[in-house]
Each structure stands twice: as structure tokens, then as C-alpha cells.
Amino acid sequence: MSVDGGELERTLGFFEAMTLGGGTMIGAGIFILPGIAARNAGPASSISYAIAGFVALLAALSLSELATGMPIAGGSYHYVNRALGSLFGSVVGWGMWSGLMFASAFYMVGFGQYVVEPVPFLDGRGYIILLGLTGLALLTGVNYYGTEESSSLQNVMISAETLVIIVFVVLGVFFIVPTNLEPFAPSGAEGVMATTGIVFISFLGFEIIATVAGEIKNPSKIIPLSMILSVVLVTILYVLVMLVSTGVIPYDRLGDSPIPVADVATSYMGPIGAVSIVFAAIIAAISSSNSSVLAASRVIYAMGRDGVASEWLNVSHPRFYTPHRAILTTSALTAALILVGLRVDAIVSLLAEAASFSFLVAYSLVHVSLVVFRRADPDEYDPSFSLPSPLYPAVPILGVVLSVVVVSQMAPVIVTIGTGIIVVGVVWYAVYARSRVVGEGLLREALRGPPTEVYRVVVPVANPETQHGLLRLAAASARANADAGEPELVAVNVVHVEHESPLQNVEAERADHQRELLENAQAFADEMDVTLRTRALNASDAGAALLDVIEEEAADEVLLGWRAEASQDGGVASPTVATVLENAPCDVALVALRGGVGTPVGLVTPGRDATSVARRVAEFATVDGTVPTLLAVVPADGDEAVARRRAADRLAEAAAAAGLDPDEYNTEVVVDDDVEAGIRAALGEYQTVCVSRSAASESSDNPVAHVVAALTGTSKNVALVRGSGRPTPQSVD
Amino acid sequence: MPPIDELTILVPVDISVADPPGLDIIDHLEPLEVVLLGYFPVPDQAEPALIKDEYEDEAESRLVAIAEGRPDLTEVLVFTHDREATIDRVADQYGCDAVLAPGAVTDIGRVLVPIRGDVNLDRIISVTARLIEASDATVTLFHSVSADADESYGEFLLRGATERLEEFGIDEDRVDWELSEGGNPSQEIIDLGNEFDIVVLGESEPSLVDRIIGDVLSRIVDDLESPALIVRDTE
Numbered sequence: 006m007s008v009d010g011g012e013l014e015r016t017l018g019f020f021e022a023m024t025l026g027g028g029t030m031i032g033a034g035i036f037i038l039p040g041i042a043a044r045n046a047g048p049a050s051s052i053s054y055a056i057a058g059f060v061a062l063l064a065a066l067s068l069s070e071l072a073t074g075m076p077i078a079g080g081s082y083h084y085v086n087r088a089l090g091s092l093f094g095s096v097v098g099w100g101m102w103s104g105l106m107f108a109s110a111f112y113m114v115g116f117g118q119y120v121v122e123p124v125p126f127l128d129g130r131g132y133i134i135l136l137g138l139t140g141l142a143l144l145t146g147v148n149y150y151g152t153e154e155s156s157s158l159q160n161v162m163i164s165a166e167t168l169v170i171i172v173f174v175v176l177g178v179f180f181i182v183p184t185n186l187e188p189f190a191p192s193g194a195e196g197v198m199a200t201t202g203i204v205f206i207s208f209l210g211f212e213i214i215a216t217v218a219g220e221i222k223n224p225s226k227i228i229p230l231s232m233i234l235s236v237v238l239v240t241i242l243y244v245l246v247m248l249v250s251t252g253v254i255p256y257d258r259l260g261d262s263p264i265p266v267a268d269v270a271t272s273y274m275g276p277i278g279a280v281s282i283v284f285a286a287i288i289a290a291i292s293s294s295n296s297s298v299l300a301a302s303r304v305i306y307a308m309g310r311d312g313v314a315s316e317w318l319n320v321s322h323p324r325f326y327t328p329h330r331a332i333l334t335t336s337a338l339t340a341a342l343i344l345v346g347l348r349v350d351a352i353v354s355l356l357a358e359a360a361s362f363s364f365l366v367a368y369s370l371v372h373v374s375l376v377v378f379r380r381a382d383p384d385e386y387d388p389s390f391s392l393p394s395p396l397y398p399a400v401p402i403l404g405v406v407l408s409v410v411v412v413s414q415m416a417p418v419i420v421t422i423g424t425g426i427i428v429v430g431v432v433w434y435a436v437y438a439r440s441r442v443v444g445e446g447l448l449r450e451a452l453r454g455p456p457t458e459v460y461r462v463v464v465p466v467a468n469p470e471t472q473h474g475l476l477r478l479a480a481a482s483a484r485a486n487a488d489a490g491e492p493e494l495v496a497v498n499v500v501h502v503e504h505e506s507p508l509q510n511v512e513a514e515r516a517d518h519q520r521e522l523l524e525n526a527q528a529f530a531d532e533m534d535v536t537l538r539t540r541a542l543n544a545s546d547a548g549a550a551l552l553d554v555i556e557e558e559a560a561d562e563v564l565l566g567w568r569a570e571a572s573q574d575g576g577v578a579s580p581t582v583a584t585v586l587e588n589a590p591c592d593v594a595l596v597a598l599r600g601g602v603g604t605p606v607g608l609v610t611p612g613r614d615a616t617s618v619a620r621r622v623a624e625f626a627t628v629d630g631t632v633p634t635l636l637a638v639v640p641a642d643g644d645e646a647v648a649r650r651r652a653a654d655r656l657a658e659a660a661a662a663a664g665l666d667p668d669e670y671n672t673e674v675v676v677d678d679d680v681e682a683g684i685r686a687a688l689g690e691y692q693t694v695c696v697s698r699s700a701a702s703e704s705s706d707n708p709v710a711h712v713v714a715a716l717t718g719t720s721k722n723v724a725l726v727r728g729s730g731r732p733t734p735q736s737v738d
Numbered sequence: 739m740p741p742i743d744e745l746t747i748l749v750p751v752d753i754s755v756a757d758p759p760g761l762d763i764i765d766h767l768e769p770l771e772v773v774l775l776g777y778f779p780v781p782d783q784a785e786p787a788l789i790k791d792e793y794e795d796e797a798e799s800r801l802v803a804i805a806e807g808r809p810d811l812t813e814v815l816v817f818t819h820d821r822e823a824t825i826d827r828v829a830d831q832y833g834c835d836a837v838l839a840p841g842a843v844t845d846i847g848r849v850l851v852p853i854r855g856d857v858n859l860d861r862i863i864s865v866t867a868r869l870i871e872a873s874d875a876t877v878t879l880f881h882s883v884s885a886d887a888d889e890s891y892g893e894f895l896l897r898g899a900t901e902r903l904e905e906f907g908i909d910e911d912r913v914d915w916e917l918s919e920g921g922n923p924s925q926e927i928i929d930l931g932n933e934f935d936i937v938v939l940g941e942s943e944p945s946l947v948d949r950i951i952g953d954v955l956s957r958i959v960d961d962l963e964s965p966a967l968i969v970r971d972t973e
Contacts, residue, residue, distance in 0.1 A: 013786045014818035014827065077787075151781030220786065220819065299783055306785045321792055326754065327783040 017221045022231035026214045028163035030239045031170065032293025034207025034357070036266045036286035037115035039250045041354045044260025046200040049190035051247035053200035054207070058240025060411060061208035063404035064368040065236045066392060067375045069229035072215035074378065074388030080216035080300075081371045083307050088374035088381075090446025091313055095438050096430035097367045098308045102301055103426050104363025106335060108209055109297040110342035111356035113137035116290035118263040118353075123283055130347060137343045144295055145336040151325040162288050169285035173270055173278070174245045180273040181252030191256075198414040203354055205361035205411065207243060210296060211236050216303055225389030263353075298339075302331040312441035313434075358415055362423035369408040372401035381450035458490030463560040465497045465551055465585070466526055471566050472496075473529055474598040479564045480535040482624040486561070494537040496526040497554050499547040499581075548584025560591050567597045567725070586698065586727060592617050595698070595725040602722065603692030604631040606673075608638070608684065609659050610709060614697035617728035619663035622695045623670060625724070634691065635660060638675040638683040645676050652676075681708035685715070698727040745868040746771040747967070748834035750825050751804065753797045753815065754778050761804055763838065763936075763965050764811070766846045769872065773812045773832045776801040777824050786817045829970060836865050836938075841965035843935050846873060850934040850964075852880045852927045853895055858940040858971045863899055865969045866938050867906035877903060879915040880930060882923035892917050928961045937966045 017025065042050035071084045082101055086094025117133035117140070190197060214221070214232050221227050250259060250269045262268045266286065270278030306328060308314035322329040346352035376398065378386050392400055412420070462479040466472040476494065483492030498519050523539035530537030544550035555563055565582055586593050607622030609615050619635060626633035637652035652674045660670055677683030688694055694716060700709045716723050747767055751758045753776035764772055778797050780786045797815055805811045812832060818824040829837055851866050853859060866877060879899050881892040896915040903913050920926045931937040939955060959966045 013790060014816050014820060014824045016818065016820040016823040148783045151783050302783065303785050306788045310787075310791075319788060321784055321789060325781060326779075326789055326793075327781050328785070328788060332783065 013219055015220055015222045017217060017227075018223075019227050019231055022214050022221055022227050023235055024160050024163055025217070026211045026231055026235035027167070027239060028159070028292060029210030029213050029296040030208055030235065031163070031167060031242070031289060032207070032210065032296075033112040033115040033286065033290040034204065034209075034293070035170070035243055035246055036264070036282070036289055037111075037118065037353060038204050038207060038357060039247055039269075040260050040262045040265035041357075042200050042204055042247065043251050043256040043265070045192060045203070046196040047188060047191040047256045048186045048248070048251040049192075049197050050200050050204070050251065050256075051244045052190075053197050053204050054243040054247050055240060056197070056201045056407075056411075057205040057208055058236060058243065060201075060205065060365070060368070060404070060407050061211060062233065062236045062240070063400050063407065064371060065211050065232040066229075066396065066400045067368075067372050067404060068212060068215040069232050069390055070388045070392050070397075071371065071375055071378065072218040072228050073225050073390040074386045077219065077307075080212050080304070080307075081367045082304050083311075084374045084378070085367070085370045086307075086311055086313065086446075088377040088447050088451075089370065090448060091311065091438050092431065092434045093370055093446070094308075094311065095313050095434035096427050097370055098304060098313055099430035099433060100363040100367050100426055101304050102308075102335070103338075104209075104360045104367070105297045105301040105304070106339045106342060107356045107360035107363065108206055109141070109294045109301075109335075109339045110137075110346075111206065111353060111360060112290045112294035112297065113141050113339070113343055114346050114353055114356065116140050116287060116294070119267070119283055119286040119290065122264045123267065123279065134343060134346050137346070138340055140291065141294070141336060141340055141343065144291065144298060145332060148295070148298055148332050149322070149325065149327060149329050151322075151327040159292070163292060166285040166288045166292075169281045170242060170246065173266070173274075173282065174242065174249055176273060177249035177253055177269065178245075181249060183252075185252050185255050186248075195414065198411060199416075202361050202365075202411050202415040202419075203358045204243075205365060206357045208236065208239065209360065209364060210293070211239075213296060213300060216300060229390045298332060298335055301335040302328045305331040305335075313438045355419070358419045359422050362412060362415060362419050363426065365408040365412050366423065366427065369405045372404040372408075375401050377447050377451040380452075381447035383447055383450070459493045460486040460490035461493045461495060461558055461560050462562045462564055463495045463497060463551075463555050463558055464526075464564045465499070465566070466522060467498060468566065469522055469525055471598060472522070472526055475564055475566050475596065476526060476529055476537075477533065477628060478596060478598070478602070478625060479562075480530070480533050481628040482562055482564065482621070483535065485624040485627045489561070492535055494530060494535060495540060495554070495558050495560070496523060496530075496537055497540045497542065497551060498522050499542045499544050499550050501547060502543045502545055548581040548588075551581065551585050552588055555585070555589050555591065560589075562591060563589050563593045565593065565595045567595045567723075586725075589727075589729075591729045592620070593698075593727045594621050594695075595727075597717070597723045599720050599722055601692060602626075602628040602631075604629075604634065604690075605693035605695060605722075606634045606636050606688060606691040607695040608636050608688075608697070608700075608709065609656055610637075610697050610700035611655065612697055612699050614699055614726055614728045615655070615659040616662040617726045618695050618697050619659040619665060619670075621724060621726050623663065623665050625693055625695065632669070632671055634671045634673050636673045636675070636684075636687055638677060638680050638687060640678045640680055641676050642678075648676050649674050681711050684708065684712045688712070688716075688721070691721070693722040693724070695724045695726055698725040701725055744771055745836070745865060746773060746832060746834045748773045748775055748825065748829045748832065748837045749840065750775045750777055750821075750828075750837065751801075751840070752777060752779065753800050754793070756800070758800075758804065758840075761840060763840055763843050763846075764804075764808060766843065767838075769810075770868070771812075772808075772810065773814060773828065773834055774801065774805060775825065775828050776804075776813065776815045777821055778815070778817045779821055780817050780819050782819060786819065790817045834970065835861070836970060837941075837968045839959045839962075839966040839968065841963055843965050846870070846935050847875050848934045849875055849877045849936050849938060850880060850927075850931050851877055851899075851938045852882075852923070852931075853899055854881075854923070854940065855895070858969060859895075859899065860902075861971070862938060862940045862969045863902045864906065865967070867903055867908055869938070869967070870912070871907060874912070875935075876912045876914070877908065878934070879903075879913065880918070880927070881915075882918040882920055882926050889917070889919065924958055927958055931958075931962045931964050931966075934964055937962060937964055938969060939966055940969050941971045 046053055082098045085097040114137045117136035120136050121132045211232050253269045259265050267279050267282040270282040305318050309316045309319035318331045460483050462483045464475055464479045479494050500515050500519050519541050540554055542550045602625050605622045605625040607618040622633040635656045637656050639648045639652045641648050656672045675683045675687045701713045780789045801813050801815055805813050814828055816824050879896050881896050883889050883892045900913050904910050918926055
């Protein structure tokens with residue numbers, strides 16, 4: 006069961022994701038823009054659609070990886086904000102929000118055109134604008150009150166709309182007049198590119214799949230598959246629609262029509278064709294506009310969460326639970342954009358191009374963000390779908406280049422408007438967001454390259470009195486392994502709860518104690534200038550919870566504090582400690598600290614822990630900068646010289662396996678038929694003793710176990726060491 | 739089919755309303771395993787995470803309040819766009835045999851079990867047997883013969899089901915059956931069901947039409963005032 010309270014439901018499967026992506030994309034763009042596209046680029050405008058589709062595909066690829074890497078609401082905005090910091094986050098957030106408003110206004114004006122034009126007695130721009138505003142008002146109302154589980158009706162509508170387009174294309178192919186397709190590109194390559202900038206808006210919507218990543222089942226498969234497939238299929242469909250349109254009606258005549266696709270359909274399907282296209286266009290306009298309003302409120306939510314926008318917008322309606330303020334604000338601004346159409350002739354293409362501009366800028370920053378994430382490789386970024394080589398880095402590079410090319414061919418007025426929005430984003434960041442945002446971008450990390458390995462020591466802490474000693478020892482251990490990775494400590498505290506329910510409230514007092522303890526650990530780590538992270542847990546089984554953390558953190562070592570109340574068989578007091586000691590998948594040291602470390606001695610006994618004992622004793626020695634001793638005590642068994650040589654060999658072997666140079670340690674070999682007495686005598690001068698856990702507990706009448714039991718009553722520090730069982734890397738030199 | 743070892747019942751509760759009705763039925767379900775699912779319906783317009791941010795604490799305390807004094811519940815809290823999908827998912831995850839639609843009830847004394855056909859029948863019978871075995875409740879098995887069907891098939895079904903219940907150790911005095919020729923099963927189940935304390939219904943895979951206009955089962959459940967226990971079809 007999740008520990009962080011409520012879960013979010015994952016309800017979207019492949020089919021749902023495809024309908025969502027495809028349905029949002031196939032919208033007003035394809036019904037309204039073919040006229041404008043044909044006027045600007047002739048039959049070659051189908052190539053504009055193909056290029057725009059390719060640019061969208063590149064963005065979809067990058068977004069797929071990012072969405073599986075961090076499935077959090079907000080889509081493009083979120084990735085850019087996280088990767089490049091809140092300056093770019095503000096720019097993209099504002100860009101996307103305004104882009105969605107441009108798009109929504111565009112859809113609603115298109116909606117007006119498709120309703121007004123076929124009706125003979127309605128005429129004039131006033132009606133178009135009025136209808137657009139009416140449509141918007143209805144959508145706003147529906148969204149304000151909220152809808153639930155309406156997906157089946159929506160799916161039927163979107164399927165019907167798609168079916169109409171497919172019939173249009175399939176039948177239309179037979180009515181193409183080849184001479185209409187000549188000249189193919191009357192305005193040349195430049196015209197084709199310029200048109201690409203206008204028609205790119207037709208592809209808005211695939212991103213919604215990334216935006217709802219957190220609600221998609223089996224995201225690693227379904228997100229990339231549905232994003233890529235929906236973009237590819239829609240691109241093919243658009244290219245065919247454009248070819249049929251320009252092939253059936255000469256492009257210059259098509260360019261004059263505000264409802265081009267309906268005109269084309271009329272010419273070979275008669276009134277039925279016209280009616281079905283008008284029907285499909287209206288559904289498309291409404292569904293696209295609706296999605297834009299929803300997407301906008303999601304972007305605003307994400308911006309509010311990061312402190313980039315005001316949280317005021319994010320309050321949901323107390324009864325309908327809709328983000329009503331965000332919806333109303335978006336709609337009001339969209340209405341203003343629609344009203345501009347009363348004055349401006351080319352409103353449709355302007356709105357389309359402005360929306361395209363915003364999203365091209367956003368997507369190029371998304372590509373950059375992907376590179377940043379890959380290079381900085383932060384902990385929270387763990388994509389289950391990664392672009393394979395050579396798609397990475399080809400996709401992000403090509404994506405940025407193509408976006409820049411398309412933007413550079415846009416009309417000057419659009420570039421001015423777009424730049425204006427970017428400036429608003431920058432100014433907004435400077436005056437509002439900068440002081441509020443939490444968290445920095447990853448640019449610096451990305452420039453530095455992927456982080457070095459980390460050598461991580463996990464330290465469960467419970468007692469404010471003893472935790473400093475433990476942390477000091479842990480820091481020394483981590484630092485002694487600096488060549489294996491950046492030293493890092495993780496302090497963990499577990500508060501015991503009866504029921505491990507997410508709803509269980511820990512008593513305030515114990516929670517406070519936990520926080521104080523961990524804050525104290527943090528402060529001490531800062532004093533020692535070592536990286537420390539803290540983990541606060543509530544669990545009914547502290548041992549299992551600790552093991553989970555050790556596993557999650559991929560710890561290299563665990564350092565446990567011990568009150569040293571070993572029973573005679575060397576068994577350790579608490580079941581929690583025993584669980585960790587027996588099951589941790591890494592080296593574990595159970596340390597009873599009573600004073601300064603001084604010069605530590607490692608009792609090297611035969612068995613698998615010998616290497617770990619040598620490693621620990623060398624690490625502990627760094628606390629006071631001493632040279633550790635490796636000690637072997639063996640019975641003579643007849644030939645003392647042979648016994649001595651064998652023991653010395655064993656020490657050298659253990660030290661070599663632990664990666665110690667011969668000048669980093671001393672050895673001491675004691676030959677005594679009474680091993681226990683020998684050990685006791687040899688330990689005399691040392692302040693800290695490291696012993697293999699297995700040697701200390703093999704059986705109760707084992708001399709090592711006796712010694713350990715005896716040591717618990719002294720002032721010496723005692724460490725029971727257990728190896729991970731993993732092969733220890735051999736020393737290179 | 740062997741009887742179900744441990745009958746686990748999912749009780750979904752709309753946790754967005756302050757005072758979820760009819761939950762005293764949970765107390766009548768002991769000693770069965772009960773999974774209490776508090777779902778918070780999120781409209782399509784809202785990001786689930788937004789609603790979670792805002793209402794998580796409130797929803798949690800409501801769920802805790804319901805669970806209080808009922809120690810053996812498993813509580814789950816979910817913020818969802820799709821209630822049905824959540825119920826299905828959670829029921830799968832916790833191995834629930836049946837889903838309870840709450841309603842006003844004071845005691846599970848009389849149980850109505852409408853039977854439509856062979857589908858899912860074994861599970862319906864074993865869940866019913868488990869539900870009442872610890873009590874002295876009575877069961878009425880019910881079948882409505884549709885206009886063009888053979889009446890003897892209905893009788894055959896009901897007799898078979900009665901025998902199965904007896905095999906599960908339910909005394910024959912506690913089981914009777916009723917065969918109707920009214921020809922409108924849904925309405926009959928609703929009318930009859932309201933005279934009972936609880937109605938045990940079998941889940942069936944909805945058809946495409948059902949998905950669009952709402953299926954028969956959910957209409958019955960909506961119109962019933964008594965609680966309904968919907969036995970999941972897990973085969």
C-alpha cells in the first residue's frame with residue numbers, strides 16, 4: 006500500500022491514449038487551414054503538413070522519454086522548468102498557456118466559419134465571431150461545472166469525425182484531377198516552410214498523452230507507442246486530405262474558401278458530403294477547443310505548484326472540484342482573442358501561426374531539456390523508455406534545428422507577438438517568480454556532466470547521544486572510499502507504528518522527536534562538511550523498513566549502532582538490528598561506540614568476512630589518522646613457524662582483497678594454544694576492535710565469541726562486521 | 739467449484755461527500771474481510787494531483803472516521819477520473835470477490851439472489867453461502883422468465899442453485915425460491931429487492947451498447963434502495 010496517502014488512478018490504456026492523442030490532434034486545424042495552406046503553398050502544402058508532422062514526431066519522441074522519466078502533471082512546461090530552471094520555465098509556461106489560448110480562439114473562430122458559411126442567410130464576420138464566443142461560453146460553462154466519465158460519448162464523436170475524414174480521403178482520391186496538382190509548388194520551398202509554421206497547430210494534442218502520463222497504465226510501453234503512432238497516423242491523414250483537396254479543386258480557388266474541406270466534399274459527394282464535413286468540423290472544433298481549455302488549466306496547475314504562477318488560480322471549486330478560476334481566466338482571455346477577429350481580416354491564420362510559434366519554442370526547449378536530463382541524470386529521472394542511439398542525440402538536435410528553421414520563416418508580425426510573449430515570461434520571472442520558486446534547474450549539473458559515482462553509507466539513528474559518534478565513523482568510512490565515489494551519508498530514523506496504514510497519524514510528539522533527531526544529524530553532517538540525506542519512516546516492522554531503504558539507496562555500507570548487550574552466543578539484542586545484520590545486501594558493521602576510535606585492530610579469522618574486517622578497520626583508522634593493525638591469533642598445533650607463516654599469509658590476503666597497500670596497515674600474529682587468552686592479551690592496547698560477525702557467533706564455546714562477550718563489559722569500542730557476500734574487487738596495484 | 743476460503747468484500751465510498759450514507763452495513767459484514775475504498779471523483783477538468791493536494795487531508799480524516807472502531811478494515815484512498823475503473827482495479831488488487839453498493843439496512847436477515855442464467859452462477863452461490871453462513875439469514879432465489887424463454891429452464895436453474903446452497907451447508911429451511919413470469923426482470927428485481935435487506939447480483943461483462951447508455955446492472959443498483967452485493971466475474 007502506498008505510504009503517501011491517496012493514490013491517483015491509472016485509467017488510460019492504449020486505446021484510450023490513442024483516442025485522446027488522436028482526438029485532440031484531429032481538430033479544427035485540418036478543416037480550416039487547407040484553404041490558407043493552399044493559397045500560400047499550392048499543392049505542395051501537403052509537404053508542409055508532412056514537415057510539420059515530422060517536427061511533431063521529433064517532439065513526441067523526446068516527450069515520450071521525459072514523460073516516462075517523470076510522469077508528473079504539466080507536460081512540456083514541467084520538464085523545461087525542471088531542467089532549465091524557472092526562467093525558461095516561466096517562458097514556456099506562459100508560452101504554452103498563451104499558445105493554448107491562441108489555439109482555442111482559432112478553433113472557435115473556425116467553428117463559427119463552419120456554422121455560418123453553409124447557411125445562406127447568415128453572413129459576415131460579426132456572426133462568425135458571435136458564434137465563436139457562444140461556443141466558447143458553452144464550453145466554459147460545461148467545464149466550470151465539470152464532467153465525469155464522459156469519455157464514451159466523446160469516443161463515439163471522435164470516431165465519427167475520423168470516419169468522415171477517412172471516407173473523404175478514400176473517395177476523394179478517385180476525383181483528383183492531375184492537372185490541378187501542377188504547378189506543385191508555386192511559391193517554392195520558402196512558401197512550403199512558411200506554411201509549415203501555420204499548419205503546425207494541427208498537430209497540437211499529441212502532448213496531452215505526456216501531460217496525463219500519471220494516469221496511463223503501463224506507461225513505459227503505452228506512452229511512446231501511442232504518441233508516435235498517433236502522430237504518424239495523423240500526419241498521413243493530413244497529407245492525404247491536403248492532396249485530395251488541392252487535387253479536386255484548383256489551389257487558387259480553394260484558397261478563397263473559409264470552409265475548404267466542405268467545398269471539396271460537396272464537389273464529389275454532394276450535399277451529404279457537405280453536411281458530414283460540416284458536422285465533423287464542428288465536432289472537431291469543439292473537442293479541440295475543449296482539450297485546449299483543459300490543457301491550459303493543467304499547465305497553470307503545474308506552474309502554481311512550482312511557484313511560477315499564483316496559487317490563487319489553482320483553487321478548485323468547492324462543489325464541482327473543477328479548477329474554475331483557471332478555466333474562467335483562460336476563457337476570458339480567449340474571448341478577447343476571438344474579439345480581435347472583428348477588426349483583423351486574417352485572424353484565422355494569425356491565431357494559428359501564433360499558437361504554432363509558442364509551441365515550436367516550447368518543443369525546442371523540451372529537446373534541450375532532454376539533453377540536460379540525460380547529462381545531469383538526477384535521481385528522480387528514471388525513464389522506463391529511453392530513446393535508443395542514434396535517435397539520441399539525433400532527435401533533440403534535429404528537433405531544435407527544424408523548429409528554428411520553421412520559426413524563422415514565419416511572418417514578422419508573428420515573430421513580434423511571439424517574442425513579446427517570451428519577454429512577458431522573462432519579466433514575469435524577474436518580478437514575480439524568482440523570489441517564489443523552489444528548486445533550481447539542472448543546467449549546472451548538465452554542464453558538469455553525469456554525476457560521479459556515490460559511495461553511500463546508510464546510518465540508522467535513534468539516539469541523539471550516540472548518533473554523532475556513529476555519523477563521524479560513517480563519514481570516515483565514506484571518505485576512505487572516495488576513489489569509489491562521492492562520499493554520501495543517509496541518516497534513517499524509523500518511528501514504530503502499529504498499523505502500517507497511510508492513514509495512521511503518528512503522534513505529534515514522536516514525529517517531532519524524529520524531526521529533531523534528523524535535523525540534528527543534518528547539522529552535524531554540515532559541520533563535518535559531508536553530504537547527508539535524511540529519511541524519516543513510519544513502519545510497523547522497523548527491520549523490514551530499514552532493509553527497504555538500504556535496497557532503495559543502493560547502499561555500499563550500513564553502520565548500525567549497538568548497545569552491545571550480546572548474549573552468550575553472540576546473538577544481537579534487538580530483532581530490528583538482527584534483521585538488518587542478517588539480510589542487508591551490502592557490508593554491515595554493528596558498532597558499540599564508547600569512546601574515541603584511536604588505533605583500531607581487526608581480528609582476522611578464517612571465513613568470508615575477513616576482507617570486510619580489513620576494510621572496516623582501515624576505514625575506522627582514518628578517524629584519528631592512525632595505522633590499523635590486522636591481528637591473527639592461531640594455535641601452534643605442533644609447528645609454530647608454519648602456523649605463524651600461514652597466519653601472516655592470511656592477513657596479507659585479506660588486506661590485498663580489501664585493497665590495502667602494505668604500508669597502510671600493520672600486522673600482528675600471535676601464536677598461542679589458548680586462542681582466547683592470546684586474543685585477550687593482544688587486544689590490550691587497542692581502543693577499537695573489529696571482529697567478524699560470523700566468527701563471533703559460530704557457536705557459543707568459540708573463543709572469539711567469548712572474547713566479544715567479555716569486551717561488552719569494557720570501555721573498548723567493538724564492531725561486528727559482516728561482508729556482503731559479494732565478491733570484493735581486487736586491488737589493482 | 740470449492741467454496742471461497744475468505745470472502746473479501748469491497749465497499750466503495752464516495753469520500754468527497756461529508757457524510758457517506760448507509761455504511762452501518764459494514765458492521766453486519768463482519769467477520770468477513772472488508773476493503774474500504776474511499777474514492778474521490780475528480781472531474782475531467784481537474785488534474786487529479788490538484789484535487790489530491792487540496793483534499794487529501796480531509797479525505798483521509800473522513801476515511802479514518804469511517805474506519806474507526808472497525809479494526810479489521812483495509813482502507814484505500816484513491817483520486818480518480820473513473821470510478822468504475824478504480825473499483826475494478828482495487829477489487830483485483832485486493833482479491834475482492836464482491837463489491838457492495840451501500841444502502842439503508844439494519845440487519846442482513848433476508849437476502850434476495852436474482853439469477854439470470856448460468857453465467858457466474860457458481861460464484862454467486864458460493865459468495866451467498868459465505869455471506870450468511872455465520873448468521874441465520876434466509877435466502878430467496880429469484881428468476882424471471884423472459885417472454886420467449888422456457889419456464890422449465892428457470893425452474894431447473896433455481897432448483898440447482900438451491901441444491902448448491904445446501905451443499906455449502908446452508909439449511910434447506912433457510913432457502914426458498916421464486917419464479918416469475920412478469921417478463922420485466924430489471925423492474926421485478928428492483929420492486930422485490932426493496933423488500934429484502936440485501937440483494938446479491940452477478941456482474942456481467944457490459945456490451946458496447948451498455949457502455950454507452952449505461953448497463954442494466956448499474957440501473958438496477960441505482961434504483962434499489964436496499965444495499966446490493968455485486969459478485970465479480972473473475973473467470
